[in-house]
Amino acid sequence: MKIQTFLALLVILVLTPVKQIINLQNYIIFAPANATTQVNQSPVGRIIEADGKVFLKRQNWSEYHPVFVGTELYAQDKIKLTSEANLIAICYANWKTWSLPKNNISQTMDGCLQAKSQCVETPDGCVPFDATRGINQVAITDKIPYLISPRHTLLLPDKPLILHWNPVAGATRYTVTIKSPSEYIWETEVSENQVIYSGELPLKTGVRYTVIVHTDTEISSLDEKSPFSKQDYLGIGFAVISKSQQQEILAKSEELTQKLDGEARVLSIAELYQQNGLNGEAIAILESFIDQGYYTSTVYRILGEIYQQIQLPALAKDYYLQSAELMAVDDVAGRGKLEATLGEVYAILGSNEEAIRWLNLAYKRYEELGQVERGDELKLSLEKLHKQLREESNQ
Template identity: 30%
Template structure:
C-alpha cells in the first residue's frame, strides 16, 4: 500500500479544490454571458478582444443561438428549424426581420445612417454643422431636443447662452400650438398649460435673446413629432426587445440602434445618458454617445465621451471599441476647432 504523507495529501486536496473552484467559476461565467446574450471575449496574448462585430440580436427561432444572443457580421450562420424562419433585430435598419437562414451579414446589412461612423471611415472632417459656443456665441442655438424628429410631445427646450443677454423669449408655432414664454435661464420645460404638439406636424421654434435697448437676437429651428403609425411600430419593437430580459447595457445598445435607425437621435442620446448616469463602465455606451453627439453637431460634448470610452476599452482589452473611440476623438477634435 502506498502511504501518502499527511502534508502532501492536504496539499493535493487544496490543489484539487482550487481546480474545481476554477472550473465552476468558468462555467458560471460562461452561463452568465450566454444568459445575457453576450459573448465572452477571446484571449489573444495578453489582450481580450471581441470575437466579432455585433450587427443583430436573436429574437426567436434559431436552433443554435438562444433568444437574446448577439449575432456576428461574419462568423454567424442563422439556423432555423425546418421550414421556419429566425426572428432577428437588425441594428442597421432598426427592424425585426424574418430570415430563412444563412450568413447574417448578407441579410442584415451593416450599412446604416450612422453619420459619425461614416465620417470617421471616410476621413471627412467637414461632415457636421456644429453647435459650439464660439461660432454661435451671439445667437441662441437650440440644443435640446437634439434632433428635429422626436417622440416626446412636450420636450424640454434648451439653447446656447448669448453674451450680455438679459433674458430669452421662446416661441413655438404650428397646427394647434402657438405660445410664447419669457425666461431668464437657457432652458424651458414645455409649459403644462399649453397644448402638446401633434404627431406628423412640423413646428417652428424661435428662441430670441433679449439685449439692451429693446434689441433681439433670434434663431429659428423646427421640430416634428414622429407620425403615429411609425411611433407605434417603434413601440412594438421596443416591447419585443424588452421581453428578452437583457442586461441594462445591452438593452440600451439595442434601443439606441433602434432610435438611431429611425432618426430619433434625441431619444438615442437620452437612453445612453441614462446608462452613464448609472455609472456603467461599458466602452460601447460612451463611444456610441460620442457618435450621437457628433451626429447632432456637438463635438465639444463628444470628445470627453470618447476619452472615457478609450479608458474602459483599454481596461477590457477591447481593441474594436478602442479603435472606434480613438477615431471618433480625432474627428471630434478636428470639427470642434
Template identity: 30%
Template sequence: MQIDRKKISFLAILLSLPFITVATPGLSQENSLNFISEVKGDVNIQRSGRKNYQKAYGGELLDSSDSLQLGKGASTKVVCNNLFIWNIQSPGEFSVSSGCPSTGKPVLIRNGSERAPTRAPNDPAIPYIINPRDTAILSDKPTLRWNAVKGANSYQVQVRGPGVNWTTEVKQPEVVYSGKETLQPGSRYRVIVTADNGVSSESEAPAGFTLLSEEDAKRVKAEIIQLQKQPLRDESKTLALAYLYKSKNLNAAAIDLLAGLVKQGSRTTSVYQLLGSVYQQVGLHRLAKEQYLTALKLAKAERNLEAQAIIQTSLGEIDIVLDNLQQAFESLQAAQSGYRNLGDEQQVQQLQQKLDDLKGRLTS
C-alpha cells in the same frame, strides 16, 4: 447687436432645405446595422479585409461579411438589423451573414456617416439649442434644452412652424413646450432662444425638430415594443433602443437614453462612444468631444484597439471643426497607427489623405 444680413440669407436657405425624418425604404444592406450586445468568454471578430481576429468587447458594429469566433464555454448575443437576437452559445466560427441574414428593409441602419456635419463651434456665449436639435420626435410636448449662458438671468423661448407661434420666458435653460397650438405630424418646427443680454441661438445656426407622421410613429412604436421584449440585459437593451432611435433620426430620444446610462455610472465604452456619435451628428461638437474622451479612456483601459482607432478618428474630425488643427492631427495620426496595428490598410490610406491635408494647413 449688429445683424449680419449675409448670415440671415444663409440661414434662410438652410431652413428651406428638406428635413429628413426617418429612414427611407429600399436602403442598401451596406447601410444595415448589426451589433454585438453581450459577450461572455473568448469571443473574437474577423473583419472583412483583415487577416487576424480581434477580441470582442461588446458594442461593436458588424458587417454581413465579418465573422465571429467563439472559444470553449464562450457565448455572445448579436442584435441583427431586423431586431432579431442571434444567440451563439457554442464554440466555432460563424459568419455574420448566416446569423443575421439580409432583410428587404433593415430596421437598424447606419444613418450618421452620410450626413454633412454642422459647421458650428458651439460658442459658450450663445444659448445654442441642445435638444431637440436636428431630430425627429415622437412626443407633441417636447422638452426644450439649450446652453446656459454665463450672466444670463432669463431666456425668451420661441417655437415657430406650421400652425404654431409660441413664445414663453423662463429663468432656467429648459422648458416643456406647452403651447395651445398642436404640433402637426410630419411638420418641421424651429426653436429660437434669446438670452436677456440679447444673444440668440440663431447666431449659431437654425435648430429644430420634426414630429413624426402618425404612420411612422406607429411603426416605430411597434419596433420599440418588439425590442423591449427581447432577452437582453437592461444596459444592452437600452443601447439597442438607442441604436433604433438613431436609425429613425430620433436623436433627442437616443441622447436621453444614453445620457441616462452615463448618469447611472455606466463603464461601457460603446455607451459613451454612441452618445458622442449622436452629439456629433447633430452638431454638438463640444459635448461630443467630452463623451469621446471618456470612451477613449475606457477603451485604453480594456486595450480595445479598434474602439480607440474609431474614437480617435472622430476626435480628429471634431477638432477640425473646432479649429484645433494640431490636436486633430495628433488624433488622426494615433488612429492611423491603431488601424495599421489592426491590419486595416484601407483605413490607413484614407487617414493618410486627411493627415496630408492637415499637414498642409498647419504649415501654410
C-alpha cells in the same frame, strides 16, 4: 434596468456613413471613421452582449482581432467564438437579436439581413433623411444660445416637450419661440436656459418645427449656421410622430425588453430610437443609464455618436473621451475608430494639435489591423494638418 417608455416609428431609416467631414474654416477633408470597408459601407447590426473571447475579421483585415460590446457589424464580417464565449447582436434590418453558436465561424450576413436605407414620409413627399454622423463643422460658439434639445430629432406624442439651449454669459433673459414653416406656434420669456412647452396649441404630426432663442444681449440661436443638407427634412428642428405610428414599433420594443436586460437592453432600444430618428429619446435612455451608475465605454461612445450626428461636436468630444478611458486595451478596432473620430472632432473644433495626436494613435491601430486603405486616408489627413500648422506658425 427596466425601460418603461416604448417608442414610436415614423419610418425605418438607416445611418449611412458620411462621405467626408469638412473643416469649413481650414478646408481640411477627413475620411470617415465609420466607413470601415469600401464594399459594405452600411453596418447591418451591432454587438450588444459578448461574454468570453469574441474575434472578428473584416474583409480588409489581415487577421482576426478581439472585439467587444458596441462593435458595429458589416455584411462581410466573419465572427469567431471560443468554446466559452457568447455573443448577441442586434440586427438593423428587422430589429431581431442574433446569437452565434459557440466554436463556430459565421458571416454576419448569416444572422443579420442587409439593411436598406429609406426616406422620410413628409407632407412634401418622401424626403431623404440626412442622418449621417459628423457632416460639417458647426459654426457655433458658447456665445450663441444654440439649441441642445430637441435638436434634429423626431419626438414621441403626449410627452412633455423640454426645450434646452446653451446658456450665454451675460444674458439674463431668453425669448423662446416655436414656429412651423407657416406660422408661429408659441413664445415665452424665461431667465433659465430651459423651459417646458405649455402645450397650449397641440403640435401636429408630420410638421417640422423650429425653436428660436433670443437673448437680451441681442444674440440669437439663428446665428448658428446650419450644417445640415438642404434635403434634410428636420435640420436643427423636430417633428412629432403619430400615435398610430407609435404602435408600429411597440412589438419590437416589447420583444427587446423581454429578451434582454442590463446594458444589452439599453443599447438595443437606444439604437432602435436613434436609427429611427428619435435622437432625443436615445440620448435620454443612455444618459439615464449613466445617471443610475452604469459607466461603460459603449454607452459613452454611442452618446458621442449621436451628439456628433446632431452637430454638437463639443458635447460629442466629452463623451468620446470618457469612452476612450473605459475602452478595453486590446480592443484595437474599437480604439482605432474612436481615436480617428476624436481626431476629426478636434479638427472640427479647431484644435489641430490634439487632432494630430489622436489621428496618429488611430493610424497605428489601423496599421496593426492591416487596414491599409484606412491608414492611408488618415496619413493624408495628418499631412494636411501638419502643413496647416506650419503655415500658421509662419504667419
